[in-house]
Amino acid sequence: MARQRTLAILKPDCVRKGLIGEVLRRIQDAGFTVKAMKMTRLTKQTAGGFYAVHKERPFFDELTDFMSSGPCVPVVLEKENAIEDFRALIGATNPAEAAEGTVRKEFADSVGENIVHGSDSVENGKIEAAYFFAESELVANES
Ligand code: DAT
Ligand code: MG
Numbered sequence: 001m002a003r004q005r006t007l008a009i010l011k012p013d014c015v016r017k018g019l020i021g022e023v024l025r026r027i028q029d030a031g032f033t034v035k036a037m038k039m040t041r042l043t044k045q046t047a048g049g050f051y052a053v054h055k056e057r058p059f060f061d062e063l064t065d066f067m068s069s070g071p072c073v074p075v076v077l078e079k080e081n082a083i084e085d086f087r088a089l090i091g092a093t094n095p096a097e098a099a100e101g102t103v104r105k106e107f108a109d110s111v112g113e114n115i116v117h118g119s120d121s122v123e124n125g126k127i128e129a130a131y132f133f134a135e136s137e138l139v140a141n142e143s
Helices: 010-018 020-029 044-050 058-067 082-090 103-108 122-132 135-139
Strands: 003-010 033-038 074-081 117-118
Touching: 003 020, 003 082, 010 020, 010 058, 020 033, 020 074, 020 103, 020 122, 033 058, 033 135, 044 058, 044 122, 058 135, 082 103, 082 117, 082 122, 103 122
Parallel strands: none
Antiparallel strands: 003 074, 003 117, 033 074
8 A cells, every 4th residue: 555645634623622732642653644734724715715625515604614713733644545544543524423532533522623634535635735735845844
């Protein structure tokens, strides 16, 4: 299995709850390498751009309000099979349905405020990483 990259976001609830360190610890313990990271604050508009695929969904307004409600921490991660393995680490979208021991099961309050984002495909991971990071910021971290 080839090394892959995924784009994670430690969402505003993760930051508000003081869980940046805890979640990054779990991510690194699971074997992911941090390739790029920053703290930023999305606007309702930039949150909408990131989640454009969901713009017709009934929860879109709530989602973009939440994602722009405070700072978040986008992180580019690398590992073998990163896309699938990261989604396994974080658990199902709805924390009530997430497996025991997953990040969302342990820390998320609701389906809307679920602590962390993970890309759902290699292609989307590239698009999502480019939403937050210039190519130079990723290349600078090559190791
Ligand atoms: P995931 O984040 O697991 O990839 P998704 O792509 O289906 O899930 O949805 C993106 C985000 O939208 C999700 O993390 C939280 C929000 N969301 C999804 N379904 C929702 C719902 N039924 N009610 C409220 N928010 C929802
Ligand atoms: Mg998704």
